Amino acid sequence: MPTPAQPAPPATGALAPGQPGLPPRCGLGLKPEHFRSILETRPELGFFEIHAENYMVEGGPLHHYLAQIRSHYPLSLHGVGLSIGGEGGLDAAHLDRLAALIDRYAPESFSEHLAWSSHGGVFLDDLLPLPYDRDSLNRVCAHVDQVQTRLGRRMLLENPATYVEFAASTFSEAEFIGEVVARTGCGLLLDVSNAYLSCVNHGRDPWAFIEALPLAATGQIHLAGFARDIDAAGDPLLIDTHGAPVAQAVWALYRRVLGRVGPLPTLVERDNDIPPLPVLLAEARCAEGMLREVAP
Template sequence: MMNTTLLQHSRHDIQANACNLPPRAGLGLKTEHFKTVLEQQPDIGFFEVHAENYMVAGGPFHHYLGLIRERYPLSLHGVGLSIGGEGPLDPAHLNRLASLIERYQPHAFSEHLAWSSHGPVFLNDLLPLAYDGPTLRRVCEHIDQLQNHLGRSMLLENPATYLQFQRSTLDETDFIHEVIQRSGCGLLLDVNNLYVSCINHQRDPLAYLRALPLHAVGEIHLAGFAEDQDSLGDRLLIDDHGAPVDAAVWALYQQVLEHIGPMATLIERDNHLPAFATLQAEASQAEALLLSAQVRP
C-alpha cells in the first residue's frame, strides 16, 4: 500500500526531502575520534553514525554525539532493520529508531536493500535478495511502513553482493528503479558496492551506473574493499570497509558527479581504522572533486 501522507507530494519532492545534507564530503564518526573532533573541530561537511550503536537511553556515546551534533550535520545509517526480510519489521526496532531520529533530527536517514533476520534469529550480515515480484512488493511494503512510522523519507542503499538468485526476474537496477518509483524513497548510491558487485558478477560498472535512477540520489558512499579469488580463480571483491578508497572507485565517483553534480559524499571506514588525519585526507580528496563538479560548465 502506498503511503497516503507521501502521496500529498510529488515523488521528486519526496526524494529531494529524503536528505538535507550539504553537498560536501563527510566521515563515518567512530568513538575513537570523538575527542579529536571536539578538540580540533575539523572542516568536515558532516558525520554519519550507525543507528544501532546509539539505541540506548544514555551513556558516553550519546554525550559525545550530542556535542558533535551541535556543530555538524548528522546522517543516521541503519544496518539492522532487515528491509528485505520475509518477516515483518521489528516494532521495537522501529520505535528505537524513531526515538533516535526525534532526538538528533538528522539531515538524512538511510538503510540497506538487504535482509539480516529470519524469525527470531538475527544474522550479523547484509544478505542479498532475489529480484522478483514478491520480493519487490515486500520491500516496498516495509519501506512504506518505515516511512510512515518515522514521518519522513529514507534513502535506500544499493547492495554489495557475492551471489545471484536463479529465480530473479528483474535486473538489480530495474528492481531499484521500481522500489524508488513505488515507495517514493531516495537512493543512497554506494559507489564501492556498485564496483564490488559488478566485478563479482562480471558486469560493466559504467553501464550499471547509467541504468540506476540517478535522479533519486541523495547521498553517496565511498569505501575500500578487500580482494580474493573465488573457487574458479576469478577475481572476488569483498566490501569490508577496511582500506582506502580504490582508484577504480574514485574514477567511477567522478563519473557519478558528471551525471548528477555535487552530492553529499561519505568516506566509510569500519575496519583497520587509521588516524583521523588519514580519513580527513580522503575526505579532502572527495571535497576537491565536489568543488570541481561545481565549477564544471
C-alpha cells in the same frame, strides 16, 4: 500490494519538505576513536554519519560525545538492522527505537540497505541479498512505506554489495531499485563502491549498472574500501570490508558519477582497521576536491 506513489523529487537530506538536508560536501563515519580529536580540532567537514544501532541506548559515553558533535555538524543516520528485504514483518520495537533516536537528534538524513539481516526472530550479523522478483518487490515496498510513515520522513535505500545472485530473479538490481523508488517515493543512496564491487564479482560493467539506476533520486553517495580475493573458479572476488582506503577505480567511477548527477553529500566509510583521523580527513579532501569541480 502497496498503493503506488509518485516519485519524490531529488533530495540531499531525505527529510520531509521544508527541512534542511545534508550539504553537498564530504563527511566521515563517526568513530569513538576520534571523538576527542573532533571536539578539540573541529575539522572542516560537511557532516558525520553514525550507525543507528550503536546508539539505541538511553545514555552513556556514546551519547555524551554525539550530543556535543551534533551541535557543530550536520548528521546522517545509517541503519543496518531494519531488514528491509526480510521475508517477515519489520521489528516494531526496533522501528520504535529508531524513531526515538531520530526524534532525539533530528538528523539531516536517514538511510538503510536493500538487504535482509533477520529471520524467524534471529538476527544475523550480515547484510544478505534477496531475489529480485515480484514478491520481493511488493514486500520491500511495503516495508519502505511502513518505515517512511512511522518516521515521518523520506528514507534513502542503499544498493547492496553482493557475491551471489538468485536464478529466480526476474528484475535486474537496477530495475528493482527503480521500481521501489517509483512506488514508494524513497530516495537512492548510491554506494559507488558497492556498485563497483558487485559488478566485478558478477562480471558486469559498473558504469552501465550505475546509469540504469534512478540517479535523479540520489540523495547521498558512499565510498569505501574493499579486500581482494580469488573465488573457487579463479575469478576476482572483491569483499566489502570497509577496512581500506577507497580504491582508485572507485575514485574514477565517483568522478564520473558527479559529472552526471552534480555535487551530492558523500561519505567516506571506514569501519575496520580505522586509521588516525588525519588519514581519513585526507580522503575526505580528495572527495571535496572532486565535489568542487562539479559545483555550480
